[in-house]
């Protein structure tokens with residue numbers, strides 16, 4: 180069952196150019212589409228600045244997309260509909276990169292969690308207490324931890340608290356925006372395992388934003404690869420990790436030491452050889468080793484390769 184569907188989402192920001200007084204428009208994401216199935220994990224991969232967090236903000240509705248539609252539980256989301264907004268905020272919860280920034284340092288953990296329940300549910304204070312203890316146990320913490328403040332926890336524990344805050348309302352979806360990036364490598368695996376266990380226990384779906392391919396291979400069912408605000412490749416985790424087709428995805432693998440052995444044929448990305456020529460053409464052209472004239476003039480659409488595999492590249496299209 181499809182829980183969440185994004186159809187051609189774009190978000191443009193107006194930038195004021197103070198020097199010349201002329202406004203310009205920055206396309207942070209353009210025509211991004213995907214589906215998230217119940218109980219599954221969709222990873223969004225791409226270098227910093229590729230629009231991953233912007234996409235998350237449009238999905239949950241913190242910002243209104245410039246164009247495109249979001250369907251949640253089959254229902255088209257009207258971004259000014261307050262009832263739908265409340266439903267979305269309750270059923271789609273976020274976990275951010277830095278758990279210290281996202282927790283109020285002056286509030287005990289129990290207070291922070293209780294606030295979420297008090298605002299979003301009709302539970303009595305006794306029921307809320309029980310729910311808080313249960314949720315803390317679910318993320319591997321103790322009931323008595325609710326009386327402590329954020330600074331009394333390690334980074335990994337704080338991320339567990341952030342996860343507790345996300346799941347305490349029994350949401351259908353958690354959007355995790357680089358949830359491991361601020362943690363020590365040894366702790367990353369623990370948090371990754373916790374997320375997987377929670378998914379097995381509760382059937383929750385994850386939109387998992389990351390630039391770490393190794394983590395993505397571990398947790399994801401399918402993968403969306405973004406470059407400068409656009410989807411360049413989409414596929415099941417098996418397709419992407421066995422048979423990456425887009426030169427950008429290939430470059431990501433070749434710049435990650437542990438995948439270099441798996442894909443010795445992919446060359447390391449070279450220095451930029453071209454000027455920005457991208458008004459009409461492929462955005463990756465400036466870095467692409469296979470770039471031809473057509474790529475500079477025309478934008479490749481996502482081309483279907485397999486049942487669950489698409490890539491936006493003319494090289495791929497020609498081979499089929």
Ligand SMILES: Nc1ncnc2c1ncn2[C@@H]1O[C@H](COP(=O)(O)OP(=O)(O)O)[C@@H](O)[C@H]1O
Nearest residue numbers: 192205207225226227228229230231232233234
């Ligand atoms: N409010 C905004 N105004 C202008 N530009 C923005 C705004 N938010 C994000 N951007 C730009 O959009 C691009 C994508 O940003 P972001 O979604 O944060 O990328 P990522 O999460 O993949 O690192 C960046 O170039 C960023 O500077």
Ligand SMILES: [Mg+2]
Nearest residue numbers: 231232233356
């Ligand atoms: Mg981000």
